Amino acid sequence: SAVISQKPSRDICQRGTSLTIQCQVDSQVTMMFWYRQQPGQSLTLIATANQGSEATYESGFVIDKFPISRPNLTFSTLTVSNMSPEDSSIYLCSVEDTQGYTFGSGTRLTVV
């Protein structure tokens, strides 16, 4: 299956600031997905990132708050902008590979 390197693994940020999360995949993939998992909760899809086009956002998520870049077929970033404590969560990227869908190791974000 695909190997995904996700960074940072965790961070503590001040409210009002922004954090950019990176995912690097060891193979080319058409789509990359970004999820949020709040403590003890399920995974919620934020957006789908295609190379060469704007990301597609799910209901409740907007580009101004969660801008996404997808410069090539192996890399994507998600930025959490103007953070508030409610943004404290785990953020995960995901790709489809021959074994199904594989997730990055996640970024545990705490906003203080």
Add this chain to the structure above:
Amino acid sequence: GENVEQHPSTLSVQEGDSAVIKCTYSDSASNYFPWYKQELGKRPQLIIDIRSNVGEKKDQRIAVTLNKTAKHFSLHITETQPEDSAVYFCAASLRTGNQFYFGTGTSLTVIP
């Protein structure tokens, strides 16, 4: 969009017993149904999946059944072991390569 419901939210079984987790979905066009296991502090890992052209799939102690007419699918774990303790998520997708939507999760505890 797709709505996936999952039951029960928590499940405790004695070691060696079977565990069954059930999910329902709303969109009859969904045709791919993976199950993920997430251990505490770790990323979700795919354990088994099923596509709409089959009714059952088995992999050692794990099996998944699908009833497309009723729009529900289930995970069956036999001969449970303490290392099966984790949170399990079902998901549904319209097709591979598309985003998918997770159930709310089931916290399984296997009591030695």
